[in-house]
Amino acid sequence: MNIELLLFLILIVPLIISGLIWFLKKDLKILTSIHLGGAIIEAILGLAAVASVVNGKTYFIFDQMLFLDAVGGVFVTLIAITGVLVNIYSIKYMQWQVESAHITEKDVKLFFSLSHLFIFTMTFSVLANNIVLMWVAIEATTLSSVFMVAINKGKKSTESAWKYIVICSIGLAFALYATVLLYSAGFSVINDSHSTMLWTTLMSHAKEINSDALKLIFVFALIGFGTKAGFAPTHTWLPDVHSEGPAPASAMLSGILLKCALLGLVRYYAIVGNSTLGFEFVQSVMIVSGLLTVFVAALFLIKQHDVKRMFAYHSIAHMGVIAVGLGFGGFLGIFAALFHTLAHSFTKALAFCVTGNIQKIYGTRNMEKMGGMIKIAPITAILFGIAVCSLVGVPGFAIFVSEFYIIQEAISSGGYIPVALFIIGLIIIFIADFSHYNLATFGQSKTEVQCGEVERKANAPLIALAALIIIFGIFTVDSWVSLLNSAVKIIIGV
Template sequence: MLLISILCVPFVVGLLCLFARPHALMEALNIAGFASVLILGVKLFKTVLTNNGNAVTQWNEFLRADALSAWMVLLIAIVSLATSLYAVRYFRRDLANGTVTERGFREYYVLTPLFATGMLLVVLANNLGVMWIAVEATALSSVLLVALYNRKTSLEAAWKYVMLGGVGLVLALFGTIFTYAAAIGKTGGEMPSFNWSRLLAMAPQLDHHLITLAFIFVLVGYGTKAGLAPMHTWLPDAHSEAPSPTSAMLSGVSLKIAIYALVRFHILVTACLHSSFSSNLLIGFGLFSMLLAGPFILVQQNLKRMLAYSSLEHVGLIFVAVGMNAPLTVFGALLHMGYHALTKPVLFFAAGNIQQRFHTLDFQRIGSGLVRTMPVTALLLGLATVAVSGLPPFGLFVSELTVLAGSFTSNYAWASVVILISLIVVFCGVLNKMAGLLLGPSNGAHARETISLSNIAAMSLPLGTLLVFTVWLPDCLRQLMELAGNIIRGLP
């Protein structure tokens, strides 16, 4: 029942919001829904641990949650909850300004829970075909959110997102079908199982040639969705043009869902070929993404676009770390996913506050000295910036260090040099831009910001959680991540 209820809660919330009249009810439904998903997620995580890492299955293995899925469910739930808290004041303001129509308001509260349902289905589905369907569902539910403001630029961003994503997903479907075809005739029956767990169990028997081809298609397909360079071009557009809560969801978890889908195939391919074929591809594309992100951050003039390129860099790092396949790097990758999911939304929330106040995201037009005009937002933005550029005392420092430590001792020591260089470039770029924005003289007679409690809570909760889990990583979480790491590395 646990897995089904995790999927049903946000779905029902989405449907209810379709009919709910009062605004407060829609907001409350969203918050309550995501809070219960978080509670159920914690319950799932405990169940997986008490099972000694054995997967929880339901409906004849149609739904399946192992440690990796449980970890992703937690991330989705936390980011969605923080987003739904932040969205309350954000959209009330937008509605008052007339930036968003009544219809757009409802669209947001209906589509966001459906978006979350899609993501949860991706991580809970055992059937690879159903996983593809769910990824496509997340793309479809988020594209109208990207176009919510109905501006010229947001329509352009949405069109690029849906066309590039569409082509990518067609390729991913092709790869998924190849994977299925690779299993035909190997089990005796006419219809082999499409379940990931079954395919993994018979991995060495799968047709090697087809699996190799399948992985290339899936890499390009889901890689597009994960924002892997050079298929990333939709990413900065969609992230900057979407309303801030949606940007937070896209960057915080949606990218990681695509990473998750790709990692499932990576596990399968490695188990089948017994070679580092897929690892090498992941490392190559990952390093390329990391190297590409740096220069774009240095020349970026738009706050949210810069944040999007920073996501590109983090996605690249996660891919490289997974590809290296060493115990330490894989653990670091999982840790990095979690810490990044806690940090990025805060940055987008702060960017949302700035955008609502200055009606622009252009660094030049916002000017400098934000600490004077928007002290609370600036403080939280500053802390999140410190975190995202990988400075202590925040978690991303720990996870990046873990990945680096692992990579220096792995077979890919040369790659750690590339990682270091790109981390430094991004570090300088982000800190430079943000220092210019936050510090210095303020450009005039702006009155002090008025900021609501829910806004502060939405931003400080993820940051607080990040800090707590940096200094004190509970044993159960560590255990969960080690189990998930073992799954990624193909150990029993």
């Protein structure tokens, strides 16, 4: 298939599926079939597009306003794989919610429609070469996902949805300032209104752009996109939103959305790094931001017994890990940061979907009231354990690989104090997580168990996620490594 047509299709298909679900009658069998079929088609198209840029090629459509390069390919991979597996899980999860009268069939229809619209906005943000369109798309991800968070219509979920809109919109206003300032600084060099908005053109003229302006631009971009990505201290929306939304929505928000916001920051990181400033400035800022984020999350994790809030704080912690990787920089550090986006995407999608199982089994999110999961629901307990082991960086799981590379780059570059602080933060997270995991998995349950192990259809996509976590933790996936190598070369301007 022609790559230009393919890029068009990965944008238009989610919109078509969303519209179909929206306008069809409330027949759950038909809606479920379209939702499932659409998710699979979107994943196939996305991975087919990524295959075209593995070796570093770049393709443009719509007068270069949209494009796909290896950097974007990394994030399209997350949208394709994590998106399809979470959407498959959402079918059984929504069925449970309807059966328990938490939501209606009308709500399911809305959720399925919004999930594909959400896929569209995230894909649009990744494919945007025009920096204004990228900002618009990232802002649109908030609007398309906020109603997914508030689908239960409860007081807490509604409050968290409002908090999500307000804080992220204010944060993204700083990203808009960065966009306007970058356009202004770039136009004085490029002198063409269309080309000045293109990230590829700005990258090629980075050394000519005023260095003092770029410092301010990057700080604004960090505040703006960092708010949406969950960096401290503007992370406060994230624990509420990720804990109150339905499990599939939380999985999509944590597993994919945060990375799309991060991509916006990476685009600015690359421009400033390839300017006369070099990477020293952006790396220093990212190390400070990353370590602050890791420690804030680690300290909150110590006393966190709500399983969804625990995983929400892990979202913050691991965005900090990615920031630290970008902060140490170098080829290996950036490679590790990009690797971590995939490792964390699979792991957090698994983690939040497992909380859907746990809530059905126990009827509570409080791990102090759980217990005996290994006997009551052994498959869920094992999946829960795989998620926790990966999140804390146990060898043999995907996240260990990227964290090991980050530490290796830090030591080789002489960043002994930052890497020591980084390791301390990871140790705190390790201890906190396993103490919580033991509460839920072993001992006696302190609440009435609602049911035993969930259906095989519900666990199938979770088993697939767990398998991917182990595969990427043990084996070298050549195509993925080639894609990452190509992406790093683009970022560092090689």
